Amino acid sequence: MTHDENPAPPPTPTVRAELVSDxxxxxxxxxxxxxxxxxxxxxxxxxxxxxxxxxxxxFARLSFFDSACISALVRAHAAxxxxxxxxxxxxxxxxxxxxxxxxxxxxxxxxxxxxR
Numbered sequence: 001m002t003h004d005e006n007p008a009p010p011p012t013p014t015v016r017a018e019l020v021s022d023x024x025x026x027x028x029x030x031x032x033x034x035x036x037x038x039x040x041x042x043x044x045x046x047x048x049x050x051x052x053x054x055x056x057x058x059f060a061r062l063s064f065f066d067s068a069c070i071s072a073l074v075r076a077h078a079a080x081x082x083x084x085x086x087x088x089x090x091x092x093x094x095x096x097x098x099x100x101x102x103x104x105x106x107x108x109x110x111x112x113x114x115x116r
Contacts, residue, residue, distance in 0.1 A: 017043035024052030028069075029061035037068035044076040053085040060091035060114065070103060077108050088112065 013030035024047030032040060047055065055076060077087045088110040092100070097113060100106055 015039040015043050017047055019047055019050045019052055022051055022053040023056060024048070024050070024054070025056045025058065027058045027061065028065070029063075031064040032062060032069040033064065033066045034068035037066075037072045040069060040072040041075065044072065044079070048076075048079055048083070052080070053083065055080050055085065055087040057087070057089050058091050059089060059093065059096055062096065065096070065099070070099075070105065074105065074108065086110065 013032060013036045014028075015032070015036065016027040016029075018025050024044070026040065026043055026047070028040070030036075044055070057073065057076075073087075073089075080087050087108075089100075090112040091114045092111050093114045097106075097111065100109070100111070
């Protein structure tokens with residue numbers, strides 16, 4: 001196998017949050033599992049405390065997520081809708097979409113599927 005044939009390593013798991021006006025944006029990268037999900041909870045809470053009325057969660061660099069990530073997303077949805085806000089998941093690939101569908105969560109979120 002040559003160097004060019006080696007797959008790129010998965011991104012380091014990260015949860016990045018930014019608040020612009022009243023829109024909070026979370027960018028997920030790598031594998032967001034039970035060890036990383038608390039970072040997602042913290043980021044979402046900071047955005048809500050900062051006055052976010054809309055949440056956007058970007059799945060573009062997400063390679064894996066488990067039930068802990070799903071639970072954090074459901075908690076965020078409950079918190080933002082209690083405040084009259086909305087939540088949207090963007091760049092959701094077909095695998096993530098299928099997981100959300102199996103979990104019965106498609107009705108909770110506005111979902112923008114990844115363009116291929």
